[in-house]
Amino acid sequence: MKYFIFPVLFFVGLIATAQTKYITKSGEVSFEASVPTFEEVKANNSSVTAILNTDNGEFAALVLVKGFRFKNALMEEHFNENYVESDKYPKATFKGKILDFNLSKLKHQGYLHKMNGELTFHGKTKLLIDIMISISKDENIISVSGNFKVSTSDFDIKIPKIVSNKIAEEIELSFLFILKMK
């Protein structure tokens, strides 16, 4: 009998501790700081990691800053070397929580939620409140998308005077994560 109970207990324990996580390694984050009539200042990163814990709505994302691609190669170089110093600060992270998250209520159609969390970038951390995100679920895939605005001064990113009229002070960030159950 005891030979039988042991494995059963082991599996019961495993189920109790296992958390349901949805993960992606190829999430998309893009930002735009364009000013009308000047060349667009826009970049896209499509190798962003994101993890959603569906038991409590905790959400984390990690952006590798070098992965941002610009249309203009010189702009990409200046972005990495002068503005965000990606050799010194190669990562940007977000850690937060989706409010009133309930896995069983998710549907095929997008549902609006609020998310709070901390964004760390260029050595500075900023608390973001009430980011509006849309969440939908299709079988074992959860999609999370949304956008929000941040300011370059929040993250101590200095823009030289000479180009300051070509780069917007307020930056619009948008993201799309297609998360699969792990």
Next chain:
Amino acid sequence: MRKYLYLIILIFFAIIGYNYLYKNHRVIATEKPEFALSSASLMSEFLNNSSEAELKYLNKTMEVSGVVSEVNQDNLTLNEQIFCKFSESINSLVKLGSETIVKGRLIGYDDLLEVVKLDQCSIISK
């Protein structure tokens, strides 16, 4: 005569200026790799000391070998350790479980999932 000389000099500098402002992107696929190593040894360097490994490998073109543990439309993972992002669809090019060498640019270490990430990848051999 002198007028033409000035004009030619002006055009010359305009071309140099334009080529600087609108220079081409690096083409990782044709660059010579600076490092060639297995996914296990690359990973162990990041696990040992991630900031030192970042200093050594960030933004460098490299060839990494390993067994394909996950394939998606435009990315694959080697030995569950090295994530490689491609610019085009690779579904038909690689098979799950096959030994592969991937060339790409190292963009950093993801400590949430403990994977090293490369972008602008291409497949060297199957």
